[in-house]
Amino acid sequence: MLLLFGFLCLAGLLYFGYRWVWLPYQETEKVLQLFASGYTLQGIYELRYPFSPKMENTLKKLKAHLNTNELISATRKQAQYLALQNQINPHFLYNTLEGIRGEAIAAGLDNVAEMTEALATFFRYTISNVENLVTLEDELTNIENYYIIQQYRFGERLNLSIVYDCEDREEILKYRMPKLTLQPIVENSIFHGIERKIGRGNIRIKIETTPKRLIITVSDDGMGMEESRLRELNEKLNIQSLEYVNPDGEKKGGIAIINVNNRIKLLFGEQYGIVLYSTVNVGTDVEITLPLIAGEEKRV
Numbered sequence: 001m002l003l004l005f006g007f008l009c010l011a012g013l014l015y016f017g018y019r020w021v022w023l024p025y026q027e028t029e030k031v032l033q034l035f036a037s038g039y040t041l042q043g044i045y046e047l048r049y050p051f052s053p054k055m056e057n058t059l060k061k062l063k064a065h066l067n068t069n070e071l072i073s074a075t076r077k078q079a080q081y082l083a084l085q086n087q088i089n090p091h092f093l094y095n096t097l098e099g100i101r102g103e104a105i106a107a108g109l110d111n112v113a114e115m116t117e118a119l120a121t122f123f124r125y126t127i128s129n130v131e132n133l134v135t136l137e138d139e140l141t142n143i144e145n146y147y148i149i150q151q152y153r154f155g156e157r158l159n160l161s162i163v164y165d166c167e168d169r170e171e172i173l174k175y176r177m178p179k180l181t182l183q184p185i186v187e188n189s190i191f192h193g194i195e196r197k198i199g200r201g202n203i204r205i206k207i208e209t210t211p212k213r214l215i216i217t218v219s220d221d222g223m224g225m226e227e228s229r230l231r232e233l234n235e236k237l238n239i240q241s242l243e244y245v246n247p248d249g250e251k252k253g254g255i256a257i258i259n260v261n262n263r264i265k266l267l268f269g270e271q272y273g274i275v276l277y278s279t280v281n282v283g284t285d286v287e288i289t290l291p292l293i294a295g296e297e298k299r300v
Helices: 002-037 053-065 068-084 090-106 110-127 136-157 182-194 227-237 255-268
Strands: 133-135 158-164 176-178 201-209 213-220 273-279 283-291
Touching: 090 110, 110 136, 133 136, 136 158, 136 176, 136 182, 136 201, 158 182, 176 255, 182 201, 182 213, 182 255, 182 283, 227 255, 227 273, 255 273, 255 283
Parallel strands: 158 201
Antiparallel strands: 133 176, 201 213, 213 283, 273 283
16 A cells, blocks of 8 residues: 555656646747747747746846837838838939820820839839738739839730639728738749740739638749758748848848748738748749738738
């Protein structure tokens, strides 16, 4: 009986240690490792089992100094930098383009007039109110203007199509999303996929929804990318980082997609963002996952 009692006490002690010491330790250790690697930001704020009261106080201080609003402010500035990197005076730009368009119409140069109008509309959309959420319809209209501009360079080599995998197209177009989400991705598809391809290139934007999510996939049948490069980009897309805010920090392709991905994660959470799929000489799919936001709701 004494041995049985001792065995039960030992088993109880081991269970207590495993349940109330080892498992909390493992959870805290995992969250700290993910935070150190850049994979989670919110998780460090919600740490359930800090190692000590000092650690708990340290995390509270960290949350106070490094709050999400400051990160969103930084990413807004980056979006504005991308739109205004040449410090163009928008009114001067609009007036100049309207003047060129008027002269082109007077001279019977309809193609020049159409391109100038598309360029003016594109810049007006890009430069104004960068921080606001816009409708999907606004984003797609901007893409169509961008496509008109690119057609004058690529001609019949470039084709754009928009596909709706849903029944109520009018309702889908009213959902809201961060401004300048699609254009940087379409631009990447053109210049890193289609431009280097011999022959005709196709870009398809597929719109679909689930009960809680808006999923947009930008696909091209361009050159694709090597598995190592694809893995490198997807790893960066899994990490919330402000390294991309320095525009001189990276010259390789992909920084625009990383910028868009960071804005999405900072605004809506780590469960949203971008994933890449690619095969060499077949093409690339860029899948964007967003929450369903209807009406005039603003999250920025």
